[in-house]
Amino acid sequence: MGRVKIAKKSTFIDMTAMSDVTVLLLTFFMLTSTFLSKEPATVITPPSVSTEKVQETNVVQVLVNPEGKVWLTMNNDTSSNWSNEKMRMALLDKVSEIYNETHKNKPVNFTEAQKYTFSKLGSFGVPLAKMGEYLDLVNQPEGQTKMDKWLEGDGDPNHPTGIPISWNDNESNPNEFQMWMKAMRQSSNENLVSAIKDGTGVAIKADQNTSFDIVHLVMDNLQTIHMNKFTLLTALKGAED
Amino acid sequence: MAEVQQNTGGDGKKGQQKKMQIRVDFTPMVDMNMLLITFFMLCTTMIKSQTLTIALPSNEKVDNVENMSQASEDDAVTIILDAKRKAGSMEVDTVNGKVVPVVYYYFGKPGGPEGLGDAPETIAARNNLQESEFLGNDEKSGKARGIREIIQQRNKDVLTEINKLKEKYASGGFGSLETKEGREKAQLAYDEAASKVRKDENLKKPVIIIKSTPQASFGSLVSVLDEMQINSISKYQIDNMTKADSVMVIDYQNRHHK
Secondary structure (H helix, E strand, C coil): CCCCCCCCCCCCCCCHHHHHHHHHHHHHHHHHCCCCCCCCCCCCCCEECCCEECCCCCEEEEEECCCCCEEEEEECCCCCCCCHHHHHHHHHHHHHHHHHHHCCCCCCCCCHHHHHHHHCCCEECCCHHHHHHHHHHHHCCCHHHHHHHHHHHHHCCCCCCCCCCCCCCCCCCCCHHHHHHHHHHCCCCHHHHHHHHHCCCEEEEECCCCEHHHHHHHHHHHHHCCCCEEEEEEEECCCCC | CEEEEECCCCCCCCCCCCCEEEEECCHHHHHHHHHHHHHHHHHCCCCCCEEEEEECCCCCHHHHHHHHHHHCCCCEEEEEEEECECCCCCCECEECCEECEEEEEEECCCCCCCCCCCCHHHHHHHCCCEEECCCCECCCCCCECHHHHHHHHHCHHHHHHHHHHHHHHHCCCCCCCCCHHHHHHHHHHHHHHHHHHHHCCCCCCCEEEEEECCCCEHHHHHHHHHHHHHCCCCCEEECCCCHHHHHHHHHHHHHHCC
8 A cells, every 4th residue: 555645845935026026115115205304393283175285395384383382494496506405594694684683782693503503404493592502502412412402491481492473563673483484585595485475385384273363473473574375284174074 | 044955966977066956035034124114104194284375464454444344244244263161261171182163153243233332231132143163064964054054045146156067067068077188177167167156246245254262273263264165255354353342252151151
């Protein structure tokens, strides 16, 4: 009686093809992913039926946190000859020029090193008078962590973070927020300036639970300097919701 | 990981080159790639946020006077946004950390044609403020509810015209909907016709004035702007609360939310 011989089969599965596929997928995700940029405040934008897409370039985003503090982020059209860094440097020059017109006894001046540090900031919200002190922190060891700590204020409630903003309807005596916005409008980057004129260039981002008077303050400030058209950032929802 | 198999064929002739079979196991490589893919998938933000464009009047005081006279016309609807308050106090009440929006509205002038007056009795008697909610459409019947119903009633003329256009679009009256190009063309024609209807001077249209108490949430402002878009309102403005508005809101709250 001959026993049935079971053929020995190798259990080795060729994974080469599988690996090819995964590498392709990985490449796709690596190339398409845009990382969430770190923002000084986390806000949940309110749902809306509007389907207009947000502008990616040539836009100044005004981030308002629920306590009414304001940060600015500027995204440029990098295809033109203005890189984001170059634009921010020019912006800091412009805003200090405007600031010094009304603060003749306490002018602010920035060194090249400070301007360079500023050009690397994603979003900014520090009073101009404190800006130099803040920017100098980068030279210390672990400068980035120190800068972040400075913004948090180490538990001091009166710590100056956010761009100073107040009710003001006198266009010739702007507050710091209005100075920044004016500096944006007066920049030599024509694409940004025309986007601001169209109303697509200024976007207000606020939490859905932020009270109206805080948002109203920002809108009123913009109206005072004749930026009457702007956009509000929202999240998508269906018309029937 | 990788193995090299050698044919140890004893029957091979001497001097013949030995056949080598090289196999590399790719399983760990695939594992690692999958992990990386998962990481990138979770990190990407595919959804871009949307925007809502608004245009406000200039802040100069001269403009405001003009707006006020426009606002006192009879076809004006004033919507006042507010947040739900805790019972018996002015503090904002929240549910699961969210502010609950409350909407008040009145037609025409505050207090009706005679005005509100100063005495507490006349204020209570003439207060024409009414309360509503953001409700959207009824899920079963599709009927508008809450503040949307009120806006739709006021904007009936325009909405019937718009609905006619919608039907015309659906039945192919603006061009065939078969091809993608046809759809785009029809959409353009529809948009043009719809914007003509919205601006038609012969139709009765309300002027909506949006006001808000300081406590109302930003979310409710966006909701009310949405309602304008949903109900094809062409004329609306965001304005500041007047004294009469505040008096009426406080009077209403005192009488209804004790």
